[in-house]
Amino acid sequence: MSENQEYLVPFPDKRRRNLRADCETCFGLCCVALYFSASEGFPIDKEAGQPCLNLQSDFRCSVHKSLKERGLKGCLAFDCFGAGQKVSQVSFGSRDWRKLPESAQQMFEVFLIMRQIHELLWYLTEALTIQPARTIHDALSAMLIEKECLTHHSPDYLLKLDVAEHRADVNTLLLKTSELVRAEARRGQKAYSGRQKTFARGACLIAADLRGADLNGTDFIGADFRAADLRGADLSKSIFLTQAQLNVAKGDTNTKLPSSLTPPMHWD
Known part of the structure; x- marks a missing residue:
């Protein structure tokens, strides 16, 4: 096991x-x-209920494959x-x-x-x-x-x-x-190798340098990961991490994630 x-x-x-x-x-x-705001990484400013200009007749996004290149962080997240x-x-x-x-x-x-x-x-x-x-x-x-x-x-x-x-x-x-x-x-259970775990609910981690950090066991509900650097970090057993949080962070092939989540396509 x-x-x-x-x-x-x-x-x-x-x-x-x-x-x-x-x-x-x-x-x-x-x-x-x-509601969309261009300043928050969306294509345009638009009201709720108004279709995005990139929405096609088949309900697919015409620029989905180039969201990162276009800087559309709101869509990515x-x-x-x-x-x-x-x-x-x-x-x-x-x-x-x-x-x-x-x-x-x-x-x-x-x-x-x-x-x-x-x-x-x-x-x-x-x-x-x-x-x-x-x-x-x-x-x-x-x-x-x-x-x-x-x-x-x-x-x-x-x-x-x-x-x-x-x-x-x-x-x-x-x-x-x-x-x-x-x-x-x-209590120093084997599953955690005796490491102290943290509580990061609602934490502001914008642009935080978390490279190589051991973040196992950390509670991340509501934490803001925008531009946080997770390269090489171990989040494999962090708790309540979501795909949306990862989508706005930086990571690479050395970033370890929970099995329920996937590396965003724009990571290195």
């Missing part, structure tokens, strides 16, 4: 796949529903956690906003809500792979099922959700997960 296998417990890959963007089955919702395809295929039954313009605004608003719920599902899914949190896996599983059920309700139901309340419910368990990771580290 490898060190990573000692740290992770088995969990179906299918759930992770459902929490990754599948642009082929989405109606380009992130390119329409979101965004991750819908699979909310786009859920709204497109489930909430609206494969009916796109161009064919049903009367439903377009509702679809965009539901997408913004669904994206937040799917983000919570991502964190809960990750928490269930963390061995030190095994004592609360039942509670995490119950919470995951509860929040997953929300995503299958009607658009009208979703628009009435108090997302902040659901986020607070989930956060209670995520904080407990983080505490259990640090507690096990203090």
Whole structure:
């Protein structure tokens, strides 16, 4: 058994796949529903509900392969956690906003809500792979099922959700997960080789030099990784790291990542 296998417990890959963007089955919702600002790395300034100038008739991006070269960091960073395809295929039954313009605004608003719920599902899914949190896996599983059920309700139901309340419910368990990771580290368990783990929730890591750093066991919820240098860093057993955070950081082939994440295409 490898060190990573000692740290992770088995969990179906299918759930992770459902929490990754599948642009082929989405109606380009992130390119329409979101407010864009050119100063934040998007193609233009645009209002929410207005299609991006690069959105094609097939809902694909005409400049997707050259986002880095064009400096479109906002586009590179965004991750819908699979909310786009859920709204497109489930909430609206494969009916796109161009064919049903009367439903377009509702679809965009539901997408913004669904994206937040799917983000919570991502964190809960990750928490269930963390061995030190095994004592609360039942509670995490119950919470995951509860929040997953929300995503299958009607658009009208979703628009009435108090997302902040659901986020607070989930956060209670995520904080407990983080505490259990640090507690096990203090006990010098083999999975952590006795190293002290840190708590970087909401940390401002903009342009931080983290080259070669051992960041295993670090809680990164809400941390700002814009232009952070992760070359050679070991994040293989960090917790609650997301693809969106990696997408705005610098890294290379020596950067070690959790198995659930992939090196961004623009890394060295």
